Amino acid sequence: MAPPTVLVTGGAGYIGSHTVLEMLNAGYNVICVDNLCNAYSGGAAKLPEALSRVQEITGKKVNFYRVDITDREQVRSVFQEHKIDMVAHFAALKAVGESCRIPLQYYHNNMTGTNVLLEAMADNNVYKFVYSSSATVYGEPKFLPVTEEHPTGNCTSPYGKTKYFTEEILKDLCKSDKRWAVVSLRYFNPVGAHISGRIGEDPNGEPNNLMPYIAQVAVGRRPCLSVYGSDFPTKDGTGVRDYIHIVDLAEGHVKALDKLRNIAETGFFAYNLGSGAGCSVLELVHAFERASGKKVNYKLVERRSGDVATCFADAKLAERALGWKATRGIDKMCEDTWRWQSQNPNGYANK
Numbered sequence: 001m002a003p004p005t006v007l008v009t010g011g012a013g014y015i016g017s018h019t020v021l022e023m024l025n026a027g028y029n030v031i032c033v034d035n036l037c038n039a040y041s042g043g044a045a046k047l048p049e050a051l052s053r054v055q056e057i058t059g060k061k062v063n064f065y066r067v068d069i070t071d072r073e074q075v076r077s078v079f080q081e082h083k084i085d086m087v088a089h090f091a092a093l094k095a096v097g098e099s100c101r102i103p104l105q106y107y108h109n110n111m112t113g114t115n116v117l118l119e120a121m122a123d124n125n126v127y128k129f130v131y132s133s134s135a136t137v138y139g140e141p142k143f144l145p146v147t148e149e150h151p152t153g154n155c156t157s158p159y160g161k162t163k164y165f166t167e168e169i170l171k172d173l174c175k176s177d178k179r180w181a182v183v184s185l186r187y188f189n190p191v192g193a194h195i196s197g198r199i200g201e202d203p204n205g206e207p208n209n210l211m212p213y214i215a216q217v218a219v220g221r222r223p224c225l226s227v228y229g230s231d232f233p234t235k236d237g238t239g240v241r242d243y244i245h246i247v248d249l250a251e252g253h254v255k256a257l258d259k260l261r262n263i264a265e266t267g268f269f270a271y272n273l274g275s276g277a278g279c280s281v282l283e284l285v286h287a288f289e290r291a292s293g294k295k296v297n298y299k300l301v302e303r304r305s306g307d308v309a310t311c312f313a314d315a316k317l318a319e320r321a322l323g324w325k326a327t328r329g330i331d332k333m334c335e336d337t338w339r340w341q342s343q344n345p346n347g348y349a350n351k
């Protein structure tokens with residue numbers, strides 16, 4: 001029997017490209033769509049640079065279409081061109097601060113885009129869906145570690161609300177039509193890069209997130225890291241988060257596809273994808289210095305608004321339900337990030 005075909009939206013992005021690689025290695029056929037609003041196109045080449053390198057690493061073909069998921073006709077054309085069995089949906093705008101400045105663009109892109117995609121799926125009798133959610137749906141944790149039973153919806157940004165609202169839409173959809181089988185994966189803090197050093201995180205402009213900022217300081221692209229807050233009630237006063245290696249995360253998506261592929265079970269399922277361990281900002285800085293052999297200059301500054309002191313996952317449900325567990329620790333996350341950053345100081349732009 002032919003292997004299933006997965007439509008991957010946002011496949012040229014950081015998490016999408018790493019997941020496409022693991023799906024191909026697991027024997028899935030992959031069709032990628034992306035509008036390249038946050039991915040390096042690689043010039044006139046047919047494939048975005050990240051996907052071109054995924055093809056190079058796996059030796060397998062990646063089908064790519066430059067498609068905006070908010071465009072109904074563009075999305076429908078992909079379903080007419082290919083027999084799609086499942087969808088993994090990564091395409092979204094994801095910058096927390098930016099979402100506060102341009103909420104309408106976030107609601108349109110992330111919510112309308114997802115609705116257009118879901119309607120095209122139903123019109124083509126495709127009901128198996130893996131969704132990129134986020135620990136941000138939990139808001140400020142009321143208890144730790146955070147389990148899937150933790151209340152959701154107390155989000156602190158329009159970006160976080162797009163994730164929460166979409167989960168609510170998916171729950172209603174599954175209640176209304178028993179053919180839908182949805183796995184919502186709530187990512188904690190994905191970091192790291194594929195062991196080859198050929199693909200990795202390549203944020204546009206100044207990084208919002210900690211790990212890419214550290215890496216850019218270490219490689220000399222930025223002079224100094226600002227540590228947001230050193231007076232939190234944590235082991236060293238700096239923020240504690242649950243960092244998860246991007247390849248662990250990608251493998252979690254393959255396990256979710258395997259679950260959807262092999263069972264008649266339908267409905268809405270949510271799983272935390274985290275390591276289950278907390279790591280402070282300064283612990284990550286020092287781990288990165290050990291991994292890279294480079295000094296990471298930093299200064300302690302005031303807290304960033306909206307930041308919580310501590311957040312980390314209880315990931316036992318994903319282990320039980322998906323047979324998945326994160327296995328790569330902080331040192332490996334730093335080593336793999338450094339290999340990518342040092343081989344690609346300017347990300348994909350410097351081929």
Ligand SMILES: NC(=O)c1ccc[n+]([C@@H]2O[C@H](COP(=O)([O-])OP(=O)(O)OC[C@H]3O[C@@H](n4cnc5c(N)ncnc54)[C@H](O)[C@@H]3O)[C@@H](O)[C@H]2O)c1
Pocket residue numbers: 009010011012013014015016033034035036037038039067068069070089090091092093094109113132133134135187188189190
């Ligand atoms: N990176 C994280 O830390 C993190 C944490 C939690 C959840 N997530 C979610 O995971 C998903 C992927 O995140 P990422 O870090 O890989 O981000 P990314 O920006 O690298 O990838 C997103 C991709 O989607 C594409 N895209 C955006 N809007 C589109 C549209 N309308 N049509 C087609 N393509 C579109 C972008 O060009 C980009 O290539 C997102 O849904 C994000 O919200 C990410």
Ligand SMILES: CC(=O)N[C@H]1[C@@H](OP(=O)(O)OP(=O)(O)OC[C@H]2O[C@@H](n3ccc(=O)[nH]c3=O)[C@H](O)[C@@H]2O)O[C@H](CO)[C@H](O)[C@@H]1O
Pocket residue numbers: 094096134135136156157160188189190208209210211213225226227228229238239240241281304306307
């Ligand atoms: C509230 C919220 O929506 N948070 C998003 C943000 O989580 P986080 O805010 O947890 O991720 P982050 O990488 O922005 O910050 C992690 C930790 O590093 C600190 N820090 C960060 C950058 C920096 O230059 N200096 C510094 O000290 C920050 O205060 C925090 O304590 O990003 C995640 C992706 O990784 C998810 O998208 C989360 O949804």
